[in-house]
Structure formats: C-alpha cells, structure tokens
Amino acid sequence: VIGIEGNGKVEAVTIKQDAKTYKKECDHFVPLFGLSPKLGPIANWGLEIEKNAIKVNNALDYQTNIPGIYAIGDVNTYPGKLKLILCGFHEATLMCQSAYQIINPGKRYVLKYTTVAGVDGFDGTRKEAPKAVVKKIE
Structure with missing residues (x-):
C-alpha cells in the first residue's frame, strides 16, 4: 500500500x-503492529470473539466470520493456537494468498521462493542473495 x-x-x-x-x-x-493484542473498538465490529481474541478459520486462510476480514498474529484464536512470532509469519503467508484472490479474482497466484528469486525492496530494487561459488578441492 x-x-x-x-x-x-x-x-x-x-x-x-x-x-x-x-x-x-x-x-x-x-494496519496493526503491536506487542499487546487489545481489541479496542474492533471488538464492536461484529467479529466472533472468544477469550478476548478474534476467532478465525485456521484450516483455510485466517478469515474471520466476516468474509474478507482476516486476523493474524496474537490477536486471533483457533484450536491449538500458539502465540509465537513464527506462527504469525505462517498465518500472514496464508492470509496474503487468500487476500490476493479477493483482490485479483480468477488470477493465478504463483508462489516464488525468496531464497531463489530474491525480493523487491521498498526502493524498487531487486535484492538477491550472492551466488555461491563452488571451488574445486585439490
């Protein structure tokens, strides 16, 4: 954005x-970023809340009970939820793929591994890992 x-x-x-x-x-x-998952006014949006967290469909894409609204990270809950940053990264990946389909209906999303393809920086330049140099052992 x-x-x-x-x-x-x-x-x-x-x-x-x-x-x-x-x-x-x-x-x-x-856009939310924080260390304290307090719902505040979001609690009044009609989202399904459980134990002061937003219930999501973790079997699919982390959407809430309202289509097109997602909750990822410590602010959400589902069976087996672990409040670890690693889990938040995983949730964000699946949520973004689902949101892509809403924004681009019918367009195929091709997942590219950043370790192979690199990433576009905020300045528009392409960031790539240096190529490995294999030397002959004598």
Whole structure:
C-alpha cells in the first residue's frame, strides 16, 4: 500500500504491485503492529470473539466470520493456537494468498521462493542473495 485516499474517511487505497499501480476501493484500512493484542473498538465490529481474541478459520486462510476480514498474529484464536512470532509469519503467508484472490479474482497466484528469486525492496530494487561459488578441492 503506497497511498490512502478519501475525503473525511477512507475511500480507497493505492497499491503498487510489481510495476503496476492501482486503486482499490475500501471502507477501512487497519494496519496493526503491536506487542499487546487489545481489541479496542474492533471488538464492536461484529467479529466472533472468544477469550478476548478474534476467532478465525485456521484450516483455510485466517478469515474471520466476516468474509474478507482476516486476523493474524496474537490477536486471533483457533484450536491449538500458539502465540509465537513464527506462527504469525505462517498465518500472514496464508492470509496474503487468500487476500490476493479477493483482490485479483480468477488470477493465478504463483508462489516464488525468496531464497531463489530474491525480493523487491521498498526502493524498487531487486535484492538477491550472492551466488555461491563452488571451488574445486585439490
């Protein structure tokens, strides 16, 4: 997300993907990062809450009971939930793949391993691991 647009309220976000930039209409944009998973006003959005956490479908994509709304990290709950940062990374990966399908209906998502393909930096440059040099042992 490279921009948020609206007149007195959020109406759209501007998204840059690869070399393309496009606008996606939305009612809310809630980026959260924190060390204390307190729901605050989100608790009144009609999401299914259990033990002060948002229930999600962990068998699929971490969507809540409201389609298109996801909860990942310490703010969510499901059977067997572990509050570890590693689990949050896993949840984010599956959530992003699902959100991609909502944003790009019918378009195939091709998963690329960053260890092989590299990653695009925020400055637009490609970051790649140095190629291994194999030397002959004599």
